[in-house]
Amino acid sequence: MNIGQAAEASGVSAKMIRYYEEIALIPPPARSQSGYRVYGPDDVHTLRFVRRARSLGFSIEETGALLALWRDRSRASADVKAMALKHVAELEEKAAALKAMAKTLRHLASHCHGDGRPDCPILDEIGS
Amino acid sequence: MNIGQAAEASGVSAKMIRYYEEIALIPPPARSQSGYRVYGPDDVHTLRFVRRARSLGFSIEETGALLALWRDRSRASADVKAMALKHVAELEEKAAALKAMAKTLRHLASHCHGDGRPDCPILDEIGS
DNA sequence: CTTGACCTTCCAATCATGGGAAGGTGTAGC
DNA sequence: GCTACACCTTCCCATGATTGGAAGGTCAAG
Numbered sequence: 001m002n003i004g005q006a007a008e009a010s011g012v013s014a015k016m017i018r019y020y021e022e023i024a025l026i027p028p029p030a031r032s033q034s035g036y037r038v039y040g041p042d043d044v045h046t047l048r049f050v051r052r053a054r055s056l057g058f059s060i061e062e063t064g065a066l067l068a069l070w071r072d073r074s075r076a077s078a079d080v081k082a083m084a085l086k087h088v089a090e091l092e093e094k095a096a097a098l099k100a101m102a103k104t105l106r107h108l109a110s111h112c113h114g115d116g117r118p119d120c121p122i123l124d125e126i127g128s
Numbered sequence: 129m130n131i132g133q134a135a136e137a138s139g140v141s142a143k144m145i146r147y148y149e150e151i152a153l154i155p156p157p158a159r160s161q162s163g164y165r166v167y168g169p170d171d172v173h174t175l176r177f178v179r180r181a182r183s184l185g186f187s188i189e190e191t192g193a194l195l196a197l198w199r200d201r202s203r204a205s206a207d208v209k210a211m212a213l214k215h216v217a218e219l220e221e222k223a224a225a226l227k228a229m230a231k232t233l234r235h236l237a238s239h240c241h242g243d244g245r246p247d248c249p250i251l252d253e254i255g256s
Numbered sequence: 257c258t259t260g261a262c263c264t265t266c267c268a269a270t271c272a273t274g275g276g277a278a279g280g281t282g283t284a285g286c
Numbered sequence: 287g288c289t290a291c292a293c294c295t296t297c298c299c300a301t302g303a304t305t306g307g308a309a310g311g312t313c314a315a316g
Contacts (some may be wrong), residue, residue, distance in 0.1 A: 003294075004293065004294080015275090034280080034281055036281080045255065057226065059271080060272075069248075070251045075248075076245070080240065081240045081248070084237040092227070098185065098220075098222050101183075102216045106213075113206075116206065126177055126198070132262065144303080162264090162313085163263080
């Protein structure tokens, strides 16, 4: 299958497939006589793995590490678990930061009349 | 005061002050005879406003809009409140997305032995 | 009058992705 | 066989916010 069909089948855009190949996240696929990239089911499988890892918030570099673990049949599951839990902690930290921002801002907004008058504690507070 | 002192006083790095000026988020300051940027207390005040808006998660573009509202004494507080609440919603959406990722991953990790054996449901699930 | 801390501009890199140009290829219909 | 169109190739550029560094000018203290 060509890159467009692999994109369709994996949920990774053709652009990104080429990019992942360029940065060596995935191996270069076979080529047809005319130079077209040719993908097989295993390649699509790998691409789907990458897409899911990315959708779980892993960076491309982390995704590469996960891929290596995925392909290494002899790795210890403890390695994978450690990486996952470290990532969970990072995700929760980021989520908490965003929620703290939202909380602060919602608090400020609750003190703002929100009518036609110009006085607004939100801006007053940001600019104080 | 020079840019280094303005950076110190505002909490915005000298690099970013120059960048904000370049993209016209803030007005160009006065210049000394030798070409050094010269900042006054109002400039520092503006920079501090920018820093706080950024720390509340507003993009630079949104920060520019807030700055315009801040300087416009005749704006309606409703405009500010609407913008703030829209931003709160976006922040909460992003936080929820991160938490969903964390939850999924924590769930996967809870089913992983995390010992020396190779079988690991985390990778199995990502790659299925 | 030298040293060191500061300033200037310019250029490049980061991370992940998308957009588009210029040109080659594959296939369907006529 | 020719034409149209969808697809492929590589290459360069843009995003958003920030940091890093190089090359060179300025200022103040010793």
